[in-house]
Amino acid sequence: QKPSIPEYPASKPLEPPPPPPTPPSRSLLYRFFAFLFRKTFTSSSERRNRKPPPSPPPSSEYTYYASPPVVKVPQKPSPVSRWFSTSARARARRAPPPPTSQGSYFRRAPLNSYAAARNAEGVITLTAFLGTEGSNVDVDLVVLMAHIQGACKHIGSILSTPKDLQSTPSAYDPPFGNRERENPRSLRTLSNNILHMALRSSGKVAAISSEEDDAPFWFGDSGPYVVVFDPLDGTQAFDELTPTGTMFSIYYRLREADHLPLGQKAAINVMQRGERLVAAGYGIYSSATMMCFSVGTGLHGFTLDSDVGEFVLTHPDIRIPERGSVYSINDGRYFDWSAQLRHYVDTIRQGRGQNSRRYSAKYISSMVADLHRTMLYGGICMNPRAHLHLVHEANALSFLVENGGGRAIDGRRRILEIQPAHLHQRLPLFLGSRADVSELESYGDVQQVININPEYDDDDDYFD
Ligand SMILES: O=P(O)(O)OC[C@H]1O[C@](O)(COP(=O)(O)O)[C@@H](O)[C@@H]1O
Numbered sequence: 001q002k003p004s005i006p007e008y009p010a011s012k013p014l015e016p017p018p019p020p021p022t023p024p025s026r027s028l029l030y031r032f033f034a035f036l037f038r039k040t041f042t043s044s045s046e047r048r049n050r051k052p053p054p055s056p057p058p059s060s061e062y063t064y065y066a067s068p069p070v071v072k073v074p075q076k077p078s079p080v081s082r083w084f085s086t087s088a089r090a091r092a093r094r095a096p097p098p099p100t101s102q103g104s105y106f107r108r109a110p111l112n113s114y115a116a117a118r119n120a121e122g123v124i125t126l127t128a129f130l131g132t133e134g135s136n137v138d139v140d141l142v143v144l145m146a147h148i149q150g151a152c153k154h155i156g157s158i159l160s161t162p163k164d165l166q167s168t169p170s171a172y173d174p175p176f177g178n179r180e181r182e183n184p185r186s187l188r189t190l191s192n193n194i195l196h197m198a199l200r201s202s203g204k205v206a207a208i209s210s211e212e213d214d215a216p217f218w219f220g221d222s223g224p225y226v227v228v229f230d231p232l233d234g235t236q237a238f239d240e241l242t243p244t245g246t247m248f249s250i251y252y253r254l255r256e257a258d259h260l261p262l263g264q265k266a267a268i269n270v271m272q273r274g275e276r277l278v279a280a281g282y283g284i285y286s287s288a289t290m291m292c293f294s295v296g297t298g299l300h301g302f303t304l305d306s307d308v309g310e311f312v313l314t315h316p317d318i319r320i321p322e323r324g325s326v327y328s329i330n331d332g333r334y335f336d337w338s339a340q341l342r343h344y345v346d347t348i349r350q351g352r353g354q355n356s357r358r359y360s361a362k363y364i365s366s367m368v369a370d371l372h373r374t375m376l377y378g379g380i381c382m383n384p385r386a387h388l389h390l391v392h393e394a395n396a397l398s399f400l401v402e403n404g405g406g407r408a409i410d411g412r413r414r415i416l417e418i419q420p421a422h423l424h425q426r427l428p429l430f431l432g433s434r435a436d437v438s439e440l441e442s443y444g445d446v447q448q449v450i451n452i453n454p455e456y457d458d459d460d461d462y463f464d
Pocket residue numbers: 232233234235236330365366367368383385387
């Protein structure tokens with residue numbers, strides 16, 4: 001005999017929950033005295049902190065009914081409640097704070113003002129982002145950055161387009177031929193001219209210095225800022241389409257030097273220590289064009305969105321990992337290195353250092369690209385020979401690295417503490433994850449002092 005299949009009970013029809021019992025109506029007089037009693041015997045802070053009564057546990061039978069959304073209708077205070085409302089002290093506490101001596105614009109904005117900076121497409125442009133940086137950014141800096149952004153977009157578009165550069169405006173002096181992609185020197189000159197023009201037309205710059213120029217330029221006493229830059233780095237292997245970059249550093253004009261002769265005050269202004277930096281950044285031209293930028297309150301990355309033609313915030317608050325497992329150095333110069341540096345590199349690539357992982361080597365030979373990877377994934381990025389410019393390159397990169405939580409040294413000292421001795425001073429550079437740089441430091445002197453290929457780079461003044 002087949003077992004009988006039990007019948008399922010008919011599903012229970014869903015019914016709306018019973019309405020809550022209505023409280024017995026009280027007389028108007030009773031409610032008035034109850035109100036007065038509450039007002040008198042509870043302080044305003046108690047009233048504010050009072051927790052709402054716990055909501056009843058949801059009934060399992062009626063969980064299908066979503067509770068209606070709570071819509072807060074702003075209540076007009078009745079004249080009676082205003083009459084009985086708060087004491088003068090409580091009213092003063094609620095009043096908005098008096099403006100500071102610098103005006104409310106200069107107060108540091110909380111990070112959640114990112115939300116307010118989003119535009120209709122939901123993105124935060126670099127310019128809008130600057131508005132969230134509070135007292136670290138004034139209007140002059142916003143204008144200056146708009147011009148630097150424009151220059152980076154222009155350089156990026158020239159690099160990615162097989163343009164006949166003869167068709168670009170004649171203002172780019174000297175005139176360029178149409179084989180510029182094969183002549184990196186000219187591309188560097190063109191990028192230099194684009195930055196010169198952008199900075200001059202901003203009206204916010206007193207002096208500039210470029211890695212491409214022998215001496216600084218003085219634009220005028222009215223500009224509040226000084227900008228130093230390398231217009232296009234990493235062009236040695238340009239035809240291989242390696243990523244390249246623009247680096248820039250922004251300082252305040254030294255007002256105390258205003259009375260000095262032109263040449264002297266220009267030199268003093270552009271050779272400030274990295275510790276005095278107001279802002280710094282780089283543009284990187286690769287599969288995407290990006291700008292990484294800091295005003296001293298963290299490190300942020302913006303990607304050029306070609307749909308809107310703007311740099312938009314894609315990498316907020318980049319933190320360089322405390323330790324990585326990648327080292328970046330020109331390994332072909334192994335026999336030029338100091339014994340200490342060779343010892344360090346041999347140790348980490350065998351996984352015998354403080355990190356038991358075997359380190360991988362990644363070297364693009366384009367400083368901005370090597371640093372960009374290091375900032376995102378951690379590790380250490382090194383050039384032990386005195387090759388990179390302190391004023392035009394190393395200071396900007398070190399400022400960014402420190403703002404991302406990393407370290408930057410020349411093998412002996414913190415880069416940002418070094419007072420430049422001359423404009424085109426070059427030095428070794430080691431930057432990246434905090435723990436990796438400290439481990440390197442513990443090996444002693446890691447700077448490269450021997451150059452067994454002197455003809456390799458005869459424009460280096462380090463070996464003169
Ligand atoms: O030849 P090395 O020691 O590997 O140097 C490579 C470095 O030189 C650079 O190309 C800079 O050189 P330039 O200033 O001459 O352009 C960096 O981008 C790169 O990190």
